[in-house]
Each structure stands twice: as structure tokens, then as C-alpha cells.
Amino acid sequence: MSIPAEILAVKRPLNTVVIAYGKDKNHFAVRQRVGCKYVNGRSVPVNGPTIGHIEHGTYIPLDPIEKVTKSKLDLRVWGSVEFANRMFEPILEEIREVFHEDDAFRITTMAILRTCFPGIKDHELKEAYDTSFLSLLYPKVGLSKNSVSTFIGNLGRNCSRILQFMSNRVKRVKAGEHLVIDGTLKSDESTVNTLSNFSRKAKTKGTKDICVIYAYSLETKEPICSEVFPGNMLDCTCYGRFIADNNIQKGIIVGDKGFPSGSAAGHFKANKDLHYLNPIHRNAKYISTFDLHNYQGQLAGHPEIQYCKKHVPKANKYLYAFRNSQTAYREETTWLNSCSNGGTYSDEEHKRKSKSFGTIVLESDLDLTPEEIYKVYAKRWEIELVMRYYKSALDFDETRVQNDYSVLGTEFIDFLASVLTMKMINRFDELDLLVKMPYGKIMSILKRAQKVRISEKAEWQLVSLNPSQEEILVKLGLIVKEDGAQPQRRNRGRPKKVQ
Numbered sequence: 249m250s251i252p253a254e255i256l257a258v259k260r261p262l263n264t265v266v267i268a269y270g271k272d273k274n275h276f277a278v279r280q281r282v283g284c285k286y287v288n289g290r291s292v293p294v295n296g297p298t299i300g301h302i303e304h305g306t307y308i309p310l311d312p313i314e315k316v317t318k319s320k321l322d323l324r325v326w327g328s329v330e331f332a333n334r335m336f337e338p339i340l341e342e343i344r345e346v347f348h349e350d351d352a353f354r355i356t357t358m359a360i361l362r363t364c365f366p367g368i369k370d371h372e373l374k375e376a377y378d379t380s381f382l383s384l385l386y387p388k389v390g391l392s393k394n395s396v397s398t399f400i401g402n403l404g405r406n407c408s409r410i411l412q413f414m415s416n417r418v419k420r421v422k423a424g425e426h427l428v429i430d431g432t433l434k435s436d437e438s439t440v441n442t443l444s445n446f447s448r449k450a451k452t453k454g455t456k457d458i459c460v461i462y463a464y465s466l467e468t469k470e471p472i473c474s475e476v477f478p479g480n481m482l483d484c485t486c487y488g489r490f491i492a493d494n495n496i497q498k499g500i501i502v503g504d505k506g507f508p509s510g511s512a513a514g515h516f517k518a519n520k521d522l523h524y525l526n527p528i529h530r531n532a533k534y535i536s537t538f539d540l541h542n543y544q545g546q547l548a549g550h551p552e553i554q555y556c557k558k559h560v561p562k563a564n565k566y567l568y569a570f571r572n573s574q575t576a577y578r579e580e581t582t583w584l585n586s587c588s589n590g591g592t593y594s595d596e597e598h599k600r601k602s603k604s605f606g607t608i609v610l611e612s613d614l615d616l617t618p619e620e621i622y623k624v625y626a627k628r629w630e631i632e633l634v635m636r637y638y639k640s641a642l643d644f645d646e647t648r649v650q651n652d653y654s655v656l657g658t659e660f661i662d663f664l665a666s667v668l669t670m671k672m673i674n675r676f677d678e679l680d681l682l683v684k685m686p687y688g689k690i691m692s693i694l695k696r697a698q699k700v701r702i703s704e705k706a707e708w709q710l711v712s713l714n715p716s717q718e719e720i721l722v723k724l725g726l727i728v729k730e731d732g733a734q735p736q737r738r739n740r741g742r743p744k745k746v747q
Contacts, residue, residue, distance in 0.1 A: 251276065260307045265295060276302040320704065323711075325380040327697025328364040331724055333385055335671045336360060339664060346413045353386045354399060359664040363672075364695070370396045381699065403660060404653030410660050414473035415495045418463075423521040426466040426624055427499045428631040429490065429507055431483060433457040460659060461490045462666075464631040466502070466624070470670045471634060474663045476656060488512040497522055500614065502628050505529060509565075509611060516613065525612040525624060530604040534560070534611075540569035541603050548619050555618040568610045568621045576606025634670060679723050693717050697726070 251266050255276050260266075263281045268274070282296035300309040336356060343352040361368060361376050368376060371393040377383050390399075403410070421427065435457060457479035463472045473494045477486045483506030491501075491512050497519040503509075503526040509516065516522055528534060535541065543554035547570065556569040583601060587593040610625060676682050681690055696717065699708040710727065721727045 254305065255302055258302050258305060258307050260302070261299065264299065265293070266302065267295070267298075278302060278307065321379060322702075323698055323700045324384075324708075325364075325376075325695060326699040326708075326710070327694035327721065327726060328691060329360055329380045329382050329385070331694055331726060332360045332364055332668060332672065333382070335675065336668050339667060339671075342413065342416060343664075345416060346409050351399075351403075354389050354391070355403070355661060355664065357382050357386050357389050357391065358396070358661050359668060362661065362665040363668045364691070370400070397654070400657035400661070401651070401653045403657035404655065407656050410656065411493060413660075414475070414493075417472050418494050418496050421465065421472060421496075421499045422467075423498045425468075425499045426502055426525075426627075427472060427496070428464045428466060428502045428628050429461065429487070430464070430504055430631045431459050431461045431477075431486065431506075433459055433479060458655060459486065461486050462631065462634065462663075463490075463494070463496070463501075464634050466627050466630065469630065469674050471663065471667050474659070476659050483507055484511040488515065491515045491522075499523075500525055500624070502526070502624060504628075509613075523612065523614050525610060525614070525621065527625070528609050528611055530607065530609070532609065534567055535569070535609055538567060540567060540609055541571075541607070543569070543571060547622060550622070553622070555622070557618055559615075565611055565613050566615055568612070568618055570608050570610075570618070570622060572606045574606070579605040634666060675724070681720065681723065690720065693720055694724075697721055 251268055255266060260278050261280075264278050265281060267277045267279055269277055277298045278300045279298050280296040281293055283294045284291045285294055286292070298310065300307055302308070333356075336359065339359075340352060340356050343355055347355065357377060358373060360382060361373050361380075364380075365372075365376050373396055374391045374393070377389065377391045383389075390396075459477040459479050459481055460474060461477060462474045464470070465472050473496075475486075475490050475493055477489070483504070487503070487507045488511050490496075492515060496515075498521040500523045501507075503524065505527050507526060508528075509524045509526050512524075516524055538558040538560070540556050540558060543556045545555060547553040547555050552573045554571045554573075556567075558567045558569075559565075560567060580602065583598075583605075584593075608625075610621060612621065614621075673682070673687060676687065676690055696711075697713060698711045700711055701708050713721070718727070718729075722729055
């Protein structure tokens with residue numbers, strides 16, 4: 249519909265255009281021309297923002313003072329997201345190898361937000377993104393409730409890309425690197441996905457679960473890969489699938505009793521650089537057959553621990569048995585107390601059990617010294633730290649999504665958040681920050697490090713912090729003290745009176 253001549257004749261600013269709008273096209277807005285673009289070889293003008301309206305034959309400019317609801321933020325969360333973004337840079341490069349750049353940026357912002365704002369829900373991501381420096385670091389990332397839900401579902405539908413990402417990380421594992429494999433159960437009461445099911449802990453938890461398997465490197469102290477399985481699937485069943493799906497061909501896999509080497513024997517046989525180190529049950533026949541309770545000496549550096557090493561020629565593997573006298577005393581005391589508190593004591597049962605108190609038996613296809621084997625397995629507890637941060641610090645103890653695709657997509661982002669968390673913890677540990685305060689306290693200080701500006705053209709400035717908090721930012725390289733000056737400390741208490 250053409251604009252009436254009397255409307256076009258109204259005096260208005262230069263480089264503007266009149267646009268008709270409304271149901272009957274009887275309202276007229278004046279928009280500014282901001283440039284032009286070439287389309288099919290010809291120049292097409294580009295319209296900018298609306299600067300006024302034409303009413304009753306008169307041009308009426310908009311109010312030059314912008315409404316508060318539409319104005320830009322002048323105070324943003326900076327410290328936590330800035331540090332997390334720096335730590336995430338190598339991960340972002342890995343993501344860009346598999347995903348489109350726009351998708352990589354969206355995945356990055358979601359992983360950083362889940363790390364810096366533990367327990368954040370999908371519909372809260374937009375608010376956290378807008379009020380933090382992430383919206384300046386990665387502008388125009390769609391994080392509305394509907395777009396996030398759709399994106400996570402599409403991410404899960406592209407599970408081949410997720411596996412490719414995991415496989416790429418596994419390829420960087422060196423032949424002698426130790427991979428600890430463990431799993432965790434997450435509550436999932438969905439009735440529409442096939443992963444939610446009653447696990448072995450259903451009687452205790454009273455809920456359905458999904459199973460998430462992780463591989464963690466003892467050398468880099470970071471998660472390497474992960475995969476989601478149904479909650480009712482046994483660990484021994486997941487073990488072979490996990491190794492095959494993630495194309496693990498190198499390294500020494502340190503498992504748990506739920507991950508027997510026999511369930512993945514074909515993979516170890518087919519890959520000469522892939523080895524295993526797993527504990528076996530205390531009632532295994534190997535223990536009595538090879539007389540593993542007949543110890544051969546004390547473990548160097550651990551006088552309280554005895555060891556025994558035996559070779560199994562037919563299976564081409566080695567058995568390593570250890571007995572910790574201190575642990576044996578505690579276990580025996582606990583068993584005797586249970587007998588006196590409603591249990592039944594039996595000399596025969598006590599003699600049978602006393603041999604296994606404080607013991608652990610490991611099997612491996614590597615011929616190493618007992619000291620080397622014990623040192624490797626003793627560090628297995630580090631993956632428990634990963635799982636603890638995964639569930640408590642990051643608040644990932646339930647899925648909060650419904651269908652299979654959404655579960656796969658959200659667990660991939662949770663994995664990236666756990667990798668980022670361990671990178672940050674390792675950095676805190678390098679700087680001895682965790683000696684003085686826990687991880688949560690450091691993140692709380694970083695979250696307080698906000699930046700403010702006094703006008704749209706002014707530089708962003710760090711809000712005032714106390715000297716001890718500034719020291720942490722200096723150590724992390726987020727700020728630099730001018731001329732190397734150290735923050736001044738005030739003496740505690742009231743100053744002395746002047747006589």
C-alpha cells in the first residue's frame with residue numbers, strides 16, 4: 249500500500265523513510281536509513297531504528313531518553329564467567345572440530361553457565377546470560393526457554409557428533425596414560441524415554457535412574473569421555489560398549505569390581521596398547537587357587553601393607569594382592585561389633601573372614617612391580633572427586649528433561665561442564681588456593697567480581713573488593729596490580745589510643 253502524498257510531504261529528518269503499520273495501515277512510523285546492501289547486483293537500502301511517528305500531519309520524534317526496561321545493563325557478573333571462559337578455550341576448539349561455529353558458541357555458553365551458576369535450570373539460562381559478560385563475549389546467542397529446549401533435543405539427535413567429539417578426545421590419550429572408569433546413577437522419573445529404569449539402588453532411592461559412565465585421566469586430572477546408559481544396565485554390560493563406542497584403543501584402564509576385564513576381553517586382545525587394572529571380588533577362586541593370602545613381603549614406603557604377586561600363564565595376566573593391617577583391624581572390629589549387636593558369632597565364620605579383612609586383589613595384563621600397581625590404584629579415588637563435584641558442586645543429580653534425545657543432549661553439556669570444573673580446580677590447586685578455602689568459596693568470590701560502567705561510552709570498571717579478594721583475582725591473572733603494588737592490609741582490631 250502506497251504512503252499518502254500528504255504524509256510524505258510532512259517535514260521530517262533527512263535520510264529517513266516512512267513506514268505504514270497497523271491493521272488498516274493508517275499509522276505511520278519514521279525510520280532512519282543506516283546504509284545499503286547489494287542484492288543480486290543492485291544496491292538495496294537498509295532501514296534502521298524507528299526515530300519518530302507522523303500524527304495529525306506533524307512529525308513527533310521519540311523521547312530521547314530511553315525507558316529503563318529497554319536500556320542496556322550497566323552492572324554485569326564478570327569474574328566467574330571470564331575465568332571459566334579462559335579455561336574453556338581449548339575445549340571450544342575441540343567442539344569446533346565437530347560442530348558448526350554457531351552451535352559451538354551456544355554449547356559453550358550453556359556449559360559455562362551451568363558451571364558458574366550450579367543448579368541453574370534451562371529457563372533461567374537467558375537471564376544469567378544477559379546479566380553476565382558472556383553476552384558480550386558471545387553476543388546474540390539464542391538462550392530463550394523454547395530455543396534451549398529445541399537445541400538440546402537436536403543436539404541429542406546428532407549423537408554421532410557427540411561420539412565423534414568423545415572419540416577425538418580419546419585419540420589424544422597416550423599409551424601409558426591411566427584411564428579410570430566409573431559410573432554414577434542420576435534420578436530420571438521420565439515416562440517417555442527408554443533410558444529411565446529401576447537400578448540396583450531402586451529400593452534405597454525409590455526412583456528410576458539413568459547410568460552415566462565416565463573415563464577420567466589420572467595424568468591430566470580431567471574427564472576424557474562419557475556415555476549414557478539405561479539405569480537397569482549392569483556395569484559389566486556397559487564396560488565393553490563404553491570402550492567400543494568411544495573407540496578407546498590406548499591407555500591403562502583402571503576399573504572397579506563392577507567392570508571385570510572379561511566383559512571386554514576382545515577389546516584388550518585387539519588393541520596391544522590397551523591394558524587393564526581391575527580389582528576382583530574377595531571370594532574369587534583365583535585367591536585360593538594361587539594362594540594369594542600367602543604374602544611375600546612389605547610394600548616399600550608402606551610398612552603396614554603386605555603384598556603378593558602371582559602370574560597366571562593360561563590367562564596371560566598377573567594377580568596382585570595387598571593386605572593393610574590398619575584397615576584389617578577396623579574391618580574386623582566392625583564385624584565383631586555387628587555380631588554383638590544382634591548378629592550371630594561363629595568361630596568358623598570368623599576364621600574364614602579374617603583372611604580377607606583389609607585385603608584387595610587386583611588383576612592386570614601388565615607385569616609391573618607391586619609398588620607401581622598399588623600407587624596407580626591408590627589414585628583411583630580421584631574419579632570419586634569428579635563424581636562428587638558432578639552431583640553436588642554442579643548439582644547434576646537429576647536430568648530435568650524427558651525424551652531420549654534431550655537426555656543425550658543435556659548430558660553432553662553436563663560432561664563439558666564437569667571437564668571445565670576440573671580444569672578450574674586444577675588451576676586453583678596449582679596456585680595453592682584450595683589450601684586456604686574450598687572450591688565453593690573461591691567461586692563465590694569470583695561471582696562477586698562484577699564490572700560496572702557509569703555511561704554507555706565509559707569503560708567497564710571492576711567494583712570495589714577487599715584486598716584478600718583482589719589477591720585471588722591477581723593470582724588467577726584476571727587483574728594486574730599497577731606497578732606491582734600489593735594490596736595493603738589493615739591490622740585487626742581497634743587502633744591504639746593516642747596518649
